[in-house]
Amino acid sequence: MSRIVVSCVIALGPLLLAAPPAAADDVQSWTEVEVGVPASDRIDWTVGGVARIRDSLGSVYDRRAGTDVEFRLSDLASVAFGYLLLHRAPSGFGSGHAWDHRLSAGLTYPLLRRGVRVEGTTLYERHLGRPDVPDFNRYRQQVELELPRAQLSPWLYQSLAFVRRGFVRSRSRVGLRWRLGSGHSFIGAYQFERRRSGADWRPRHAVVSEWSIDLAAGQAVIP
Numbered sequence: 001m002s003r004i005v006v007s008c009v010i011a012l013g014p015l016l017l018a019a020p021p022a023a024a025d026d027v028q029s030w031t032e033v034e035v036g037v038p039a040s041d042r043i044d045w046t047v048g049g050v051a052r053i054r055d056s057l058g059s060v061y062d063r064r065a066g067t068d069v070e071f072r073l074s075d076l077a078s079v080a081f082g083y084l085l086l087h088r089a090p091s092g093f094g095s096g097h098a099w100d101h102r103l104s105a106g107l108t109y110p111l112l113r114r115g116v117r118v119e120g121t122t123l124y125e126r127h128l129g130r131p132d133v134p135d136f137n138r139y140r141q142q143v144e145l146e147l148p149r150a151q152l153s154p155w156l157y158q159s160l161a162f163v164r165r166g167f168v169r170s171r172s173r174v175g176l177r178w179r180l181g182s183g184h185s186f187i188g189a190y191q192f193e194r195r196r197s198g199a200d201w202r203p204r205h206a207v208v209s210e211w212s213i214d215l216a217a218g219q220a221v222i223p
Contacts, residue, residue, distance in 0.1 A: 028206040029053045030191070036183065036214040044070040044216075052088075052206075061097075062088040070108075080106045100129040117148040138163050146177055153177045155187055168196045173208060183217025186210070 034048035052062035066084035112118035161169040175189025
């Protein structure tokens with residue numbers, strides 16, 4: 001039980017200790033779709049897309065499409081490599097859109113598995129081609145918590161991001177995961193984010209929906 005409490009503190013600590021969320025400038029909605037493609041017993045291949053809407057749901061300012069390949073080394077760890085293509089307003093603000101790219105490599109490992117699944121991911125990202133800033137590296141530490149056997153499970157997510165100059169972003173999500181069967185699921189969550197912009201920290205609020213479709217789960221087994 002004490003390990004569960006510690007894991008919850010790790011996941012929710014930045015959200016609970018942060019300053020009270022400032023009033024949102026508008027209403028944002030982030031929709032993510034992830035599709036699992038049949039690969040092999042130890043290799044998972046996913047493709048997906050993201051659309052982010054702002055201005056009281058009036059404009060799509062960020063579109064993303066990407067793919068990841070994950071290699072399960074053992075029951076205790078997996079590594080993943082990914083590519084993301086982005087089309088968005090520079091820095092998420094202003095008018096006009098531009099293309100940029102992101103390469104990633106991550107290590108995922110379990111922190112707790114007894115009734116509650118707590119999973120950590122250490123992620124390296126290389127950001128390329130952004131028109132507003134030079135190419136740069138970013139490091140992210142992520143923790144995800146849920147009940148793996150429940151059809152409807154509480155779902156918590158915490159991400160901390162760092163660049164060369166230090167800590168630049170905290171992103172917290174609190175919601176529910178609904179397992180739809182055949183490997184498919186839906187997550188609905190509230191997100192609060194604090195981002196560093198110069199000497200200031202900008203708050204951002206969003207309603208997040210994530211759809212996961214597993215094509216591999218429905219693949220017929222041929223004897």
